[in-house]
Amino acid sequence: MDVRVSGVRKEFDRFPALHDVSLDINSGELIALLGPSGSGKTTLLRLIAGLETPTDGKVFFGDEDASLKSVQERNVGFVFQHYALFRHMTVIDNVGFGLKVRPSNTRPSTDEIRRRSSELLDFVQLSGLEKRYPAQLSGGQRQRVALARAMAIEPRILLLDEPFGALDAKVRKELRRWLREIHDKTKHTTVFVTHDQDEALELADRVVVMSQGRIEQIGTPDEVYDKPNSPFVYSFIGESSTLGVRVENGELWLADRPIGLKSELPNGDASLYFRPHDVEIVDGSQACIAGTVVASRRVGATRRVELDLRGSADRVEIGITADHPATEMSGIAFRPKHWRVFPKN
Amino acid sequence: MISNFAKAGWRFKRPSVIPGFGLTLGFTLAYLALIVLIPLAGLVWRSASLGFTGFWNVAVDPRTVNALKISFGTSFVAALVNVFFGVIVAWVLVRYRFPGRRIVDAIVDLPFALPTAVAGIALTSLYARNGWIGHLLEPLGIKVAFTPIGITIALIFVGLPFVVRTVQPVMEEIRKEVEEAAATLGANRFQTITQVLLPGLQPAILTGFALAFARAVGEYGSVIFIAGNLPYVSEIAPLLIVIRLEEFDYAGATAIATIMLLISFFMLFVINLIQAWSRRRYGYGT
Numbered sequence: 231m232d233v234r235v236s237g238v239r240k241e242f243d244r245f246p247a248l249h250d251v252s253l254d255i256n257s258g259e260l261i262a263l264l265g266p267s268g269s270g271k272t273t274l275l276r277l278i279a280g281l282e283t284p285t286d287g288k289v290f291f292g293d294e295d296a297s298l299k300s301v302q303e304r305n306v307g308f309v310f311q312h313y314a315l316f317r318h319m320t321v322i323d324n325v326g327f328g329l330k331v332r333p334s335n336t337r338p339s340t341d342e343i344r345r346r347s348s349e350l351l352d353f354v355q356l357s358g359l360e361k362r363y364p365a366q367l368s369g370g371q372r373q374r375v376a377l378a379r380a381m382a383i384e385p386r387i388l389l390l391d392e393p394f395g396a397l398d399a400k401v402r403k404e405l406r407r408w409l410r411e412i413h414d415k416t417k418h419t420t421v422f423v424t425h426d427q428d429e430a431l432e433l434a435d436r437v438v439v440m441s442q443g444r445i446e447q448i449g450t451p452d453e454v455y456d457k458p459n460s461p462f463v464y465s466f467i468g469e470s471s472t473l474g475v476r477v478e479n480g481e482l483w484l485a486d487r488p489i490g491l492k493s494e495l496p497n498g499d500a501s502l503y504f505r506p507h508d509v510e511i512v513d514g515s516q517a518c519i520a521g522t523v524v525a526s527r528r529v530g531a532t533r534r535v536e537l538d539l540r541g542s543a544d545r546v547e548i549g550i551t552a553d554h555p556a557t558e559m560s561g562i563a564f565r566p567k568h569w570r571v572f573p574k575n
Numbered sequence: 576m577i578s579n580f581a582k583a584g585w586r587f588k589r590p591s592v593i594p595g596f597g598l599t600l601g602f603t604l605a606y607l608a609l610i611v612l613i614p615l616a617g618l619v620w621r622s623a624s625l626g627f628t629g630f631w632n633v634a635v636d637p638r639t640v641n642a643l644k645i646s647f648g649t650s651f652v653a654a655l656v657n658v659f660f661g662v663i664v665a666w667v668l669v670r671y672r673f674p675g676r677r678i679v680d681a682i683v684d685l686p687f688a689l690p691t692a693v694a695g696i697a698l699t700s701l702y703a704r705n706g707w708i709g710h711l712l713e714p715l716g717i718k719v720a721f722t723p724i725g726i727t728i729a730l731i732f733v734g735l736p737f738v739v740r741t742v743q744p745v746m747e748e749i750r751k752e753v754e755e756a757a758a759t760l761g762a763n764r765f766q767t768i769t770q771v772l773l774p775g776l777q778p779a780i781l782t783g784f785a786l787a788f789a790r791a792v793g794e795y796g797s798v799i800f801i802a803g804n805l806p807y808v809s810e811i812a813p814l815l816i817v818i819r820l821e822e823f824d825y826a827g828a829t830a831i832a833t834i835m836l837l838i839s840f841f842m843l844f845v846i847n848l849i850q851a852w853s854r855r856r857y858g859y860g861t
Contacts, residue, residue, distance in 0.1 A: 302762070306759055307759070308755070310755070312750070314753050314755070314756040316753065316756075316757075316771055318775050327760055327762070328761055331761055331762040332761060363856060376756075383760055
C-alpha cells in the first residue's frame with residue numbers, strides 16, 4: 231500500500247510540532263524516521279496511524295483519503311515503544327484481540343482466530359508461550375508479541391514507534407536483524423521511528439531525517455551518509471568535523487592561506503564539513519589545513535588526533551593510522567577527501 | 576560448606592539488607608493482638624458462656640436470622656451499586672479536566688468525615704413520605720424510608736468513597752498507549768472499555784467492593800434513622816446487638832456479634848483469595 235503524506239502541519243496548543251511535511255512511501259518499503267527528540271518524528275507516525283489529526287494537510291493510503299477515516303477504520307498495525315500489551319490477557323489472546331473485536335460479519339470463528347494467532351506466534355518464534363501473561367515475558371519477547379498482535383489484523387501498513395527503544399543493546403541488535411527478515415518475508419509497507427542512526431542506516435530502505443518539525447533529507451542510507459544536504463544532517467549522521475572558512479573567488483581560505491578546496495559559493499564566510507576519518511595527510515608545503523596536535527587517543531584500529539589550527543579558533547578532529555608518528559605538539563597537515571561547504575547562516 | 580547449605584533449608588528469618596525484621600514483626604503482632612485479636616477473642620469467649628445449645632438457639636432465632644439476612648443482603652447490594660457508580664465517578668475524576676473537579680473530588684470524601692448519624696437524619700428527611708424525594712416516589716408506590724431500600728441507600732452513602740479511592744489511583748496509572756493500541760486494532764470505544772480497561776481494573780474494583788461491603792456490614796449510625804427498625808423487616812444485625820445489650824443480655828449480643836464476625840471474616844477471606852489470584856495472574860506488583 232502506497233502512503234502519501236501531503237502538506238501536513240500539526241500544532242499542539244498553538245505550538246507547531248510539524249511544519250508542512252510531505253512524504254511519499256512506496257508499497258513494500260521499509261522507511262526509518264530518524265531525528266533527535268522533539269523533531270516531530272513520532273508525531274508524523276501517529277498522524278499516519280490516525281492517533282493524531284493534522285491541523286492542515288492530508289494523508290493518503292493509495293488513492294484513498296485516510297484523513298477522513300478513524301483509527302479503527304484505517305487498519306494500521308501500530309507497535310509502541312513500551313509494548314502496550316493487555317496485561318490481563320494471555321499472549322495468544324493479545325494476538326487474537328484485533329480479530330476478536332471485528333464486527334460479527336467479518337469476524338473469523340473462534341477456532342480460526344486461535345489458529346491464526348498461534349501461526350503468528352510461530353512466525354515471531356514464540357510458540358510454546360501461548361498461555362503466558364505479558365508480565366511473565368522478557369522485554370524482547372513482549373515486543374515480539376506486540377508485533378504479532380499488530381500483524382494479526384492484516385494491516386495495510388505497519389508503524390513502529392521506537393520499537394527497540396526500551397530494550398538492552400544486545401536484544402536490540404538481534405531484534406533489528408530479525409525485523410529486517412520479517413519485512414523481507416512479509417513485504418508489509420513499514421515505517422519505524424528511531425533516534426538511533428545505526429538502527430536507521432542498517433535497517434531501512436530509505437531514511438527520512440527530521441529536525442524541528444521539518445524533513446531535512448530523504449534518501450537511501452548511502453545518500454544520507456555520503457551526501458548530506460544540510461549542516462544538520464552532516465553533523466547528526468555519522469561523525470563530522472566543522473571548520474569556519476572563507477570563500478574567495480571560488481576557493482576556500484583559512485585565515486591567510488588557501489586550503490586547496492574549491493567552492494561555487496559566493497564570497498563570504500562559510501562552514502566546511504568533513505568526516506574525520508576521510509582525510510588525506512599531506513606535507514605542509516602545499517595548500518592544506520595545518521595544525522598542531524593537542525590531544526591524541528586510540529579509537530579501534532585508528533588514532534584520533536585533535537588539532538589546534540593556525541589562524542583559527544576552531545579545533546578539529548581527524549583520524550590517522552595507528553602507526554603514524556604524530557605525537558603531541560607535532561605539526562600535521564591534511565586535506566579532506568570528501569567534504570561540503572555551507573554558507574554561514 | 577556445601578552440607579551446611581543443604582541443611583539450612585527453609586528458615587524463618589532470611590538474611591536481609593533491610594534491618595529490623597524481628598523488631599517490626601514483634602511490634603506488629605503485639606499491636607494487632609492488643610487492638611484487634613484480644614477484643615475479638617473476648618467476644619467469642621463471652622458468647623461461649625451460652626453453651627452450644629444456647630448459642631445455636633440464638634443463631635437460628637428467626638429474628639436473628641432475619642436481621643443477619645437484612646444486614647448482609649443490603650450491604651451486598653449497596654456494595655454492588657457502589658462498584659458501578661464508584662467506577663464511573665473515578666473515571667470522570669481521572670479522565671476529564673473540568674471546572675470544579677477538585678471540589679467534586681473533595682465531596683467524594685465527605686461520607687468519611689461526616690458523623691454517619693447526620694447522614695442518616697438527612698437521608699430520612701429526604702426520603703420520608705413528605706420529604707423532597709419521598710413525596711415524588713410516594714404516588715409511584717415506592718417507599719424508601721423505613722424499608723430495606725432505605726437501608727441500602729444509607730449504606731451506599733457510607734460506602735461510596737471506598738470504591739472511588741481504591742479504583743482512582745489504579746485508573747490513573749493506565750497508560751494511554753494501551754487504549755491507543757486497542758483502537759489501532761479496530762476496537763471501538765465500548766469494546767476498549769469492557770474488554771481492555773475494566774478487566775485491568777478488576778483487582779482494584781474487588782478491593783473497593785470488599786472495603787465498601789465490610790464498612791456497610793458494620794454500619795450503625797446512618798441506618799437506624801432511615802430503617803424504621805421493624806423486627807423481621809428492617810432491623811439490622813448491629814441494631815439487634817444493641818437491643819440485646821440494652822436488655823442486659825450480654826451473652827446473646829456477643830453471640831450475634833460472633834456470627835457476624837465469622838460470616839464477615841469468611842467473605843473477606845474469599846475476596847482476598849480471588850484478589851491475590853488475579854493480581855498474581857496479571858503481574859501486578861512485580
